[in-house]
Amino acid sequence: MYKYILVIIATVGMLFVSCLTPKSINYMQRPSEHIPDYPDTVGFKEYRLQKGDYINIRLYSLNEADLSLYNCNSSATNASSDLSADNPMGRLCLFIVDNDGNIDYPYIGEIAVAGKTLRDVKFELEEIFNKNIAKYISVDIALANRSFSIIGEGVSKRIAMPHDKITIFQALAMAGDLSDFADRSIVRLVRLTDRGTIVKKFDLRTEKIIDSEYYYIQPNDVLYIQPSGIKNVGIKHVSTMLSMAISTASIGIILYKVFNVAKSK
8 A cells, every 4th residue: 555655645746846836937036045146237238240240331411412322222222121131132232241340331441340339330431421522421320130049948039129229028028938848047148249159047037137237138149948847747737736646646546446456356
């Protein structure tokens, strides 16, 4: 009899351990023994251009003749309004940051842009034009490869960023959030920097992520979400767990009675 009781207890214990809890899936939890307290770090930083980036540059002036040599008016613009790095035709109207960190601008030459923000490049181009070419020219500049990716448990998406300032929670919402079986306690962020590729690990569940370096997503970031071990058992809620525990106990009792009856004969 004791053997069957031990089997039932072990099975029920495994079910309790495997069940999802609010602690494992809830966001914005207060720091505790199992929820990290990240120190306050620098907030949002403007993206700095890197080698391989595609940028879209558009000039504006009251005198259209001043712009005819600089703005892209090829068939690529008419064929598609999607001037993104993913569109082969659209790339004809984009400037790529080469291995030396420069772009080759028509009739001006090479301009060093790597390590600079889009705002820096805008002001630099406006100064060049207004001093040397024509007065009252305004420059509009945008990053064409402005997107991030989420891969792993329950999600695999590459998402275009509508603007530069995207938080981790906005990124999750754009991806449709994570599945219940995603491990929120260990999320890996893969980021390209001027020093190479770096990988950072953080816990999504803590409310202190708002004040940390992990709060804002940058263009070209990749978030890797690993699965938790719970999915293998397939139990999500306490009610399901209790039902399975009761069923297991009932089967154990039935088997015990059948065993005793057979033994008595």
